[in-house]
Amino acid sequence: MANSRSMAINDKLGQTERRDSWWIEPLLSGLGLGLFGIYATWAAFQGTNFEWGPYLSPFYSPHINAPWFPLSPAFLILPFPLLFRATCYYYRKAYYRAYFMSPPGCAVGPAQKGGTYTGETKFPFILQNLHRYFFYFAAIFILILTYDALLAFNFDGRFGIGVGTLIMVANVIFLGLYTFSCHSWRHIVGGKEDCFSCDKMSKLKHGAWSRVSIINENHMRWAWISLFTVGFTDLYIRLVASGVINDLRIL
Amino acid sequence: MAEARLKVYRGDSGGGQYVEYKVPVEAGMVILDAIHYIQGAYAPDLAVRWNCKAAKCGSCSGEVNGKPSLMCKTRLDDFDLSEPIEVRPIKTFPVVKDLVTDVSWNYEINKRIVPFTPTNTNTDEWKIYQDDVDRVQEFRKCIECFLCQNVCHVLRNHDKKDLDDPKHLFAGPRFMVRIASLEMHPMDGANRVPFTKNEAGIGYCNITKCCTEVCPEDIHITDNAIIPMKERVVDEFYDPVLMIWRKMTGKK
Structure with a gap:
């Protein structure tokens, strides 16, 4: 066999013969993730205005009373969803492209030089393999946030609906779609099976796997929508709690 | 004109x-x-x-x-x-x-994959349902144009094509698809998961999805082949609970 050396190993960062605007996608996703990161960090440092009436910000849920902890309780909560998203198979693509430029676009020169690339074989990126465990935690948070969304109908013992209620319900729906469209979950519920008709259990698993597969196709969409809704839910409750806006009661 | x-x-x-x-x-x-x-x-x-x-x-x-x-x-x-x-x-x-x-490097990789190994060689007894082969059929659409191999930065820019050193070898998206099609086959009895990790170098893939973007057959290479194979590798090599479970029960 002839020498198989690639002609692109010396391509510099961003070098490409492509003429389309390949850089828009990594730019937008980099900006989106960056803006969310800045807002979430700021909101986590506040430690106030995260609840109003029956509403509780997802950044501060569940309620934790930890006087021993020097920072706001959000810092005890946010690592879990952060790790879930950081190891997510979609976000990996987004930030490897946007931040690590590995590569920034398809058929575009990457930041690393030839032999230095180790992908997900070395620390820290080898830890991406633990995504399923962060999924388990994220699933627990969906339960907690569902409970919060139900409480958001309870205005001093009376049933009611405010704009905040709708926002919290929408948020938990989108977070749920994002969480349960996870690739690891798709594997766990049935994808790991080789045979879907061999026994009763495997038929059940096929049903579960097919359903997860349907929402899994839009994992990226749920990732972005839920990232927006979770930030927006915190912002809305923050604005209401700090008196900047009034919550509109619908019922 | x-x-x-x-x-x-x-x-x-x-x-x-x-x-x-x-x-x-x-x-x-x-x-x-x-x-x-x-x-x-x-x-x-x-x-x-x-x-x-x-x-x-x-x-x-x-x-x-x-x-x-x-x-x-x-x-x-x-x-x-x-x-x-x-x-x-x-x-x-x-x-x-x-x-x-000269795409012959790909054929060398192909030879290293354990071919279809039926658990039951009496084909008269085979009964395969559509549900079982849906996944495999998607992979069988592959026309081996090697566009995915070409666009994959692991091969394109990092040249992980050293056939003599598995530390610098990545089989590439096309062969992740082939491995997945065999691993997910209901009648196949071979285990290619250690090969996928140690010799095919699946850890080099950082799922940036360019292979999927260029596939002219619209095979969802990353979502349906590589990620499921990564998860199978996790089952055998990285999941601490499953490892303890295997130690305790002696099951595979």
Whole structure:
């Protein structure tokens, strides 16, 4: 066999013969993730205005009373969803492209030089393999946030609906779609099976796997929508709690 | 009649350059038609590999304005004809001549994959349901155009193609698809998961999905083949609970 050396190993960062605007996608996703990161960090440092009436910000849920902890309780909560998203198979693509430029676009020169690339074989990126465990935690948070969304109908013992209620319900729906469209979950519920008709259990698993597969196709969409809704839910409750806006009661 | 200008890579393993040709544009024309016109009108020695001209044989892979694509599936009317269109051979594999590359490295990788190993060799007893082969059938659409191998930065930019050293070897998306199609087959009894991790180098994939973006057969390479294989590798090599469970029960 002839020498198989690639002609692109010396391509510099961003070098490409492509003429389309390949850089828009990594730019937008980099900006989106960056803006969310800045807002979430700021909101986590506040430690106030995260609840109003029956509403509780997802950044501060569940309620934790930890006087021993020097920072706001959000810092005890946010690592879990952060790790879930950081190891997510979609976000990996987004930030490897946007931040690590590995590569920034398809058929575009990457930041690393030839032999230095180790992908997900070395620390820290080898830890991406633990995504399923962060999924388990994220699933627990969906339960907690569902409970919060139900409480958001309870205005001093009376049933009611405010704009905040709708926002919290929408948020938990989108977070749920994002969480349960996870690739690891798709594997766990049935994808790991080789045979879907061999026994009763495997038929059940096929049903579960097919359903997860349907929402899994839009994992990226749920990732972005839920990232927006979770930030927006915190912002809305923050604005209401700090008196900047009034919550509109619908019922 | 409208006219297109094509800058076509002419050269061999020693090097080359782009040569510009003028091609009259006809309705529905694709890049491969234009290449054939160039062969007929100007350069009978222009080398291009092709067979079906219907996106089914996987021969005419190239890079058109930098985008890995099948020349027979890339229409001229998708381009701004006031600028020349650049056509070059795929970058990841060495040029033989002009647009033809030596893709034999891929066949060497293919030989290393344990072929289909049926658990029951009496095929009369085989009963396979559609549910069981849906996944595998998607992978069987592969036409081995090697565009995914070409665009994958692990092979393209990092050149992880050392057949003698598994530390510097990544089998590439096409062969992750083949491994997945065998691993998910209900009648297959072989285990290729250790091979996938240790010799095919699945850890090198950072799922940036370019393989899926260029696949002319629309195989969801990353979501349906590579990620499920990564998860199977996690089951056997990285999941601490499953490892303890296997130790305790002695089950595989």
